Amino acid sequence: MTEKLDAIIVGMNVAGATVSKELASLGVDILVVERLSKDRIGEKTCGDGLEKHEFRRLNLPIPKGDFIIRDITKGELIAPDRKSSIVAQAEGLGINRYHFNQHLVKSAINAGVRIKDDTLALSPLLEGYGDSKRVSGIKIRDKKGEIEKIEAKMVVDCSGLFAKIRNQLPISWWVSEKVSNEDTAVCYRETRVLNYDLDELFVRAYFSEDVAPGAFYWIGCRDLRSLNIGVGVLRVPGYPNPRRQFYTELLPRHPFLKKGKITWKSGGIVPARRPLECMVANGFIAVGDAACQVNPISGGGIGPSLFAGKLAAHIIHKAIEKKNTSIEFLWDYNLKYNHQYGFIQAGGHAMRLGLFSLNDSDINKMLGAKLLSDEEILYAIEHGKLQSGFTSKLKMARKLAKYPKLLLALRKMQIHMEKARSLYLEYPETPKDFLEWRKKVRRFFSIR
């Protein structure tokens, strides 16, 4: 059976629930296809944190609801030798991720969204030739195992990092950019409950090449007895499995966790790079992890997905109204996303490359000697740049000549972050200038 719709959305986690709710509220005829059953959406490996600064920057209301577990007022970054740390006055929320996602799903359904759950999107449908070739729908397999083609004016890929539809579009399309494994981190996480109360609530991120090469591991309190513990490892060939790292490296370093009762364990992969260079094609938009819309340093992707979901919905609504779903018409999505948040991700990508090229001994020195202060690190995560004040301190520190190599590396990182941000702030206004821009971006990131 063939249905003709305005838009079909693949996936109903943060991105899909947001796009679909907005589109339904705007009166657009849509359907969501989700591989999980409705009540399982949100069973996701997560750090369970929301950063308020992202909501403010993106003009989103700070989430409220009984999915909020607690306020987070500080975050600690711990050096590999665990002798020094930076305590940043963070502003965040600890959430129950499952309840948060269920809240988004219910709000979307209340707004009139129709969902086919337990249904797998299999592949895109294409029509037309040459430059006017477009996405015209998707093929699905429903809960009874029946294969069906669904036609729509727009297909919205919100299926997460593996971007089920995007990754099957013609290789020559700009949107088909491959995300390299090295730009993603694979994580293993458990929640554990202790049989006694801790003295205080904390969220700690630990640098350690031995435990979490290319990324970090974390221990965060959900409350005084229950903890969220995870290890992230960059997906580089030869790097270890994070689950093994959890048991052989993390637990021996923090023996108090061994007694905790495991209440959840799962793995997940998070993008750790700038956004996809182009997130649209004729009749197609990618949103959320499918477009790599995640802060590359913190791994926070909920705020950007909520923002991009709303943005995509408004552009799709206009495109349907104007009967123009061409890449040229949808380009505004690329432009607005990159001007509002993509440039911060680009700076964060450069920061990740700089930070994780340092070895443990450098990071011990950096945190021990407070070469970067707590405010500077927090600012860098939030803005994708190091504050200009860092340079003058650098000069002063240089006089000390104690860590010349390390300071040089930090200065280089600062310059790269600035450059990466400006490249994304110069995102081309129309597709005409895209290839020239992409050449510059690829040259910049390939030599980092």
Ligand SMILES: Cc1cc2nc3c(=O)[nH]c(=O)nc-3n(C[C@H](O)[C@H](O)[C@H](O)COP(=O)(O)OP(=O)(O)OC[C@H]3O[C@@H](n4cnc5c(N)ncnc54)[C@H](O)[C@@H]3O)c2cc1C
């Ligand atoms: C270990 C880890 C910790 C994280 N911690 C945080 C954090 O603390 N704070 C934060 O803000 N972000 C965090 N993130 C990032 C955040 O989880 C993601 O950025 C966010 O979930 C992106 O939402 P999404 O809807 O784009 O994709 P996803 O959450 O990946 O959702 C994709 C949806 O599509 C469905 N789907 C997939 N394939 C198909 C298919 N073929 N057919 C139909 N449906 C399909 C899936 O079932 C799923 O429901 C973390 C990520 C990881 C891996």
